[in-house]
Amino acid sequence: MASNYVSTGEAAKAIGVDRRTLQRWAAEGAVEPALVTNGGHQRWDVEDLKEQLRQKRRSDKGQ
Template identity: 80%
Template sequence: MPSRYVSTGEAAKAIGVDRRTLQRWAVEGVVESALVTAGGHQRWDVEDLKAQLRKRRRGES
Protein backbone atom coordinates (compact mmCIF):
# COMPACT_ATOMS: atom_id res chain seq x y z
CA MET A 1 0.00 0.00 0.00
CA PRO A 2 1.49 3.40 -0.94
CA SER A 3 2.33 5.89 1.78
CA ARG A 4 0.04 8.84 2.35
CA TYR A 5 1.93 12.10 2.17
CA VAL A 6 0.63 15.01 4.23
CA SER A 7 1.36 18.71 4.47
CA THR A 8 3.75 20.17 7.01
CA GLY A 9 0.85 21.38 9.13
CA GLU A 10 -0.78 17.94 9.20
CA ALA A 11 2.52 16.21 9.97
CA ALA A 12 3.30 18.66 12.76
CA LYS A 13 -0.12 18.10 14.30
CA ALA A 14 0.37 14.33 14.11
CA ILE A 15 3.60 14.53 16.14
CA GLY A 16 2.42 17.26 18.50
CA VAL A 17 4.60 20.20 17.48
CA ASP A 18 3.96 23.53 15.79
CA ARG A 19 4.24 23.72 11.99
CA ARG A 20 7.09 26.22 12.31
CA THR A 21 8.99 23.83 14.57
CA LEU A 22 8.80 21.06 11.99
CA GLN A 23 9.88 23.48 9.25
CA ARG A 24 12.85 24.58 11.39
CA TRP A 25 13.84 20.98 12.08
CA ALA A 26 13.82 20.29 8.32
CA VAL A 27 16.02 23.35 7.62
CA GLU A 28 18.41 22.31 10.41
CA GLY A 29 18.60 18.74 9.09
CA VAL A 30 16.97 17.19 12.14
CA VAL A 31 14.36 15.48 9.94
CA GLU A 32 13.87 15.05 6.22
CA SER A 33 10.57 15.29 4.36
CA ALA A 34 9.46 12.44 2.12
CA LEU A 35 9.31 14.72 -0.92
CA VAL A 36 9.19 18.30 -2.07
CA THR A 37 6.56 19.31 -4.62
CA ALA A 38 7.34 21.21 -7.80
CA GLY A 39 6.08 24.31 -5.98
CA GLY A 40 8.58 23.78 -3.16
CA HIS A 41 6.16 22.44 -0.53
CA GLN A 42 7.32 19.65 1.72
CA ARG A 43 5.23 16.51 2.04
CA TRP A 44 5.64 14.09 4.90
CA ASP A 45 5.11 10.40 5.56
CA VAL A 46 4.03 10.61 9.21
CA GLU A 47 5.22 7.09 10.09
CA ASP A 48 8.63 7.80 8.55
CA LEU A 49 8.80 11.12 10.39
CA LYS A 50 8.04 9.39 13.70
CA ALA A 51 10.73 6.80 12.94
CA GLN A 52 13.28 9.56 12.23
CA LEU A 53 12.51 11.19 15.58
CA ARG A 54 12.68 7.86 17.47
CA LYS A 55 16.04 7.12 15.87
CA ARG A 56 17.34 10.56 16.79
CA ARG A 57 16.15 10.18 20.39
CA ARG A 58 18.09 6.92 20.64
CA GLY A 59 21.17 8.77 19.44
CA GLU A 60 21.45 6.97 16.14
CA SER A 61 21.47 10.21 14.09
Protein backbone atom coordinates in the same frame (compact mmCIF):
# COMPACT_ATOMS: atom_id res chain seq x y z
CA MET B 1 1.69 12.04 -5.26
CA ALA B 2 1.11 9.18 -2.84
CA SER B 3 -1.97 9.47 -0.68
CA ASN B 4 -0.05 8.84 2.55
CA TYR B 5 1.89 12.10 2.20
CA VAL B 6 0.57 15.00 4.23
CA SER B 7 1.33 18.70 4.47
CA THR B 8 3.74 20.13 7.02
CA GLY B 9 0.84 21.38 9.12
CA GLU B 10 -0.83 17.97 9.19
CA ALA B 11 2.44 16.20 9.98
CA ALA B 12 3.23 18.65 12.77
CA LYS B 13 -0.22 18.13 14.27
CA ALA B 14 0.25 14.35 14.12
CA ILE B 15 3.45 14.53 16.16
CA GLY B 16 2.26 17.28 18.51
CA VAL B 17 4.44 20.22 17.49
CA ASP B 18 3.86 23.54 15.78
CA ARG B 19 4.18 23.70 12.00
CA ARG B 20 7.05 26.19 12.34
CA THR B 21 8.92 23.80 14.61
CA LEU B 22 8.76 21.04 12.02
CA GLN B 23 9.86 23.48 9.31
CA ARG B 24 12.81 24.54 11.46
CA TRP B 25 13.82 20.93 12.14
CA ALA B 26 13.76 20.24 8.40
CA ALA B 27 15.81 23.37 7.65
CA GLU B 28 18.38 22.29 10.27
CA GLY B 29 18.54 18.80 8.73
CA ALA B 30 17.19 17.08 11.84
CA VAL B 31 14.39 15.46 9.81
CA GLU B 32 13.74 15.04 6.10
CA PRO B 33 10.42 15.27 4.30
CA ALA B 34 9.41 12.30 2.18
CA LEU B 35 8.91 14.61 -0.79
CA VAL B 36 9.40 18.21 -1.83
CA THR B 37 7.02 19.32 -4.56
CA ASN B 38 8.10 21.28 -7.62
CA GLY B 39 6.67 24.32 -5.87
CA GLY B 40 8.91 23.73 -2.84
CA HIS B 41 6.25 22.38 -0.48
CA GLN B 42 7.31 19.64 1.89
CA ARG B 43 5.20 16.51 2.11
CA TRP B 44 5.56 14.06 4.94
CA ASP B 45 4.98 10.38 5.57
CA VAL B 46 3.95 10.57 9.24
CA GLU B 47 5.16 7.07 10.12
CA ASP B 48 8.55 7.80 8.54
CA LEU B 49 8.73 11.11 10.39
CA LYS B 50 7.99 9.39 13.70
CA GLU B 51 10.75 6.86 12.98
CA GLN B 52 13.21 9.66 12.18
CA LEU B 53 12.40 11.24 15.54
CA ARG B 54 12.79 7.91 17.39
CA GLN B 55 16.20 7.40 15.80
CA LYS B 56 17.24 10.94 16.63
CA ARG B 57 16.25 10.47 20.28
CA ARG B 58 18.25 7.22 20.43
CA SER B 59 21.34 8.85 18.93
CA ASP B 60 21.00 11.91 21.22
CA LYS B 61 20.88 9.62 24.28
CA GLY B 62 24.08 7.91 23.15
CA GLN B 63 26.08 11.15 23.17
